[in-house]
Amino acid sequence: MSQPLAERLRPRTLDEYIGQKHLVGQGAVLRKMIDSGRISSFILWGPPGVGKTTLAQIIANKLEVPFYTLSAVTSGVKDVRDVIEKASSSRFFSQQSPILFIDEIHRFSKSQQDSLLGAVERGVVTLIGATTENPSFEVIRPLLSRCQLYVLKSLEKDDLLELLHNAVERDNVLRERKVIFRETDAILRYSGGDARKLLNILELVVEADSDTPVEITDEKVMERLQQNPLAYDKEGEMHYDIISAFIKSIRGSDPDGALYWLARMVEGGEDPAFIARRLVISASEDIGLANPNALLLANAAFDAVMKIGWPEGRIPLAEATVYLATSPKSNSAYEGINSAIEMVRQTGNLPVPLHLRNAPTKLMKQLGYGKDYKYAHAYKGNFVKQQFLPDDLKDTRIWHAQENLSEQKLKERMIQLWGDRFKN
Template sequence: MQQPLAERLRPSTLDEYIGQEHLVGQGAILRRMIDAGQISSFILWGPPGVGKTTLAHIISVQLEVPFFTLSAIHSGVKDVREVIDRCKGGGMFRKGRPILFIDEIHRFNKSQQDSLLGAVENGTVTLIGATTENPSFEVIRPLLSRCQVYVLKSLEVNHLHQLLGRAIHEDKYLKTLDIEVTETDALFRYSGGDARKLLNILDLVTGSAEENEKIIINDSIVTERLQQNPAAYDKNGEMHYDIISAFIKSIRGSDPDAAIYWLARMVEGGEDPAFIARRLVISAAEDIGLANPNALLMANACFDALQNIGWPEGRIVLAEATIYLASSPKSNSAYMAINKAMGIVKETGNLPVPLHLRNAPTSLMKELNYGQNYKYSHDYPNHFVEQQYLPDMLKEQSIWEPQNSPAENRLKEFMGSLWKKRFK
């Protein structure tokens, strides 16, 4: 039986690897470490199908070191310890430190992650973890502090073109076929920057052709084949990124019916409840924000309750929070404010803190006027006194722009009563 196209086309060298130039391009950080023959433990964070597993394999081959792999879904503490014991054995005959690759490391619980610490710290193994989730949420702090985190990006259109060309012209089977690509929009759209998904779709379209038949690949054919075979491009629940996107956009769009529908799709599909709860917390801050500050409290309470009561009752908590957030007034003023402020920081650099705001713990600092003329707000009526808090260069800069909601209108009115000239 023929291997799937994605396996047949798996790169074996960095020169064949497509994408992630910021990490493995000439002069990039990982490329330099690999070329030097010395790598430290790290975690690869990125969406499915961008080459995390492949990159780990390539590194082990190029460094000529033993490669051990575990799946966090199927492995426990016992499996981790067995692999570490194997890595310890025969060390004097090895060229370099073994690599232990753990796929979906975010699914390891605390005790499983704890079992890795000693081996990583004393150099028994070089750990390479792969995750689709933010490591700062899912990886314990002691382990995270011993690993660099490298972010992998979805493949861009030029990468997908490269991959498509390589598949058609270099794959031992596809290059024997008469394939003509006339349109790529649907092919690239359905792949969503996922190399594996693109190759699965290509496998589907070419695999149904008759012998000696000319194969045309265009938008209508790709769409038709995928509608007939939805599992072919949604293997292992990869569509969860599309569904969580629809879920969040329905909340943002104030449609509780749609939001609860997409929640049900995730619940029925076996999505990780903690994944959903984290997205609710983000949505509460980003999309509802100051229009209803209670939304963030609700989302956090949902997250905590979910940890306490578990599943399946946790679905009810998720549903309550989802409906509350979707039916709340919306504002992204806090989200816009921090983005604007970060843009100003990048543009203006490290502007000096005004002297009256500086900390003055030593006599020398006091002699240099650190903290001089600072006005303590609580010494004044209404616990407020007008003074400059921004750097001199930005003292007239407006960053937070209140939006039109009852809650923010009240905040704007209160700020206007204090500052007079600002927040008009």
């Protein structure tokens, strides 16, 4: 039986690899590490079909070291220990450690990740993990701290077009069928930046066409995919589209829309923890100070889902969804921290004013650390005016209240304390 097109076209070298120039282009961080012949453990985080597994295999081939692979879906602690034992016996002191590639590492339990830790610390294996989920949520901190994190991006239009061109030029089956692209909008749109999905769609359309040459048009692509074009794939494009629609419905204050997209995720088998995390983020980013209780309720819903599981977990998720969607909205905290980060990047490490510095030693006190600091609780109303920003930024405004009842009260308090500084 013939291999799928995506497998037949899997790149074998970095020169054949398409996309992720920020990591593997000439002079990029991962490319330099690979060219040096020595790599350290790292985790690849990105959406499906962007080349995480392929990149790991290319690295192993380039370094000519043993390559072991485990799937977090099917492997247990015993499998991890067996692979580590094999890696220990196959390593020579003069060479790079064997590579252990773990697909979907975010699905590994804490005990499975713990069983990896010692081998990674001792250099018995070089770990390459692949994940579609934020590693800071799913990977234990000790393991994460021993791995570099590289973020892979969805393939862009030029990458996808290059992939299509390579497919019809390099693949024997497609060459025989003489594939011609009359239109590419539909195939690019349906692929959603996923190389595997792009090639699967191409193969599907070519196999359904009895003509030679095969002409690829938008109409043919949509006709072939209409059998099940909106099937929910929690590892694919729809996963990201549905959660985007869900969050935008909450942000847009439409509880009906939000509940509909929540139902789509529940019925599609989405991970409830993923939904709950997004609610917590939305409560902070989109509702914010307009209703601070939103964050408390979203966090409580997260805890409840973790405790009671499915199917009842849908109820606290729905409660939080409706509450967030019907709450007043503000992103002033979100905008504030983004402004502050941008300011820090532009101004660098400005010195902390002397009166705000810590003074644990006699010398520091002699140097003026902490001198003239005014302890707010020693003053009427637990407040006294003093400078809290670096000298170069002392008159800068970062947080701006938005037009909602909650923040207008906060603004009034700031004007009462600071005067004109907070009027604009």
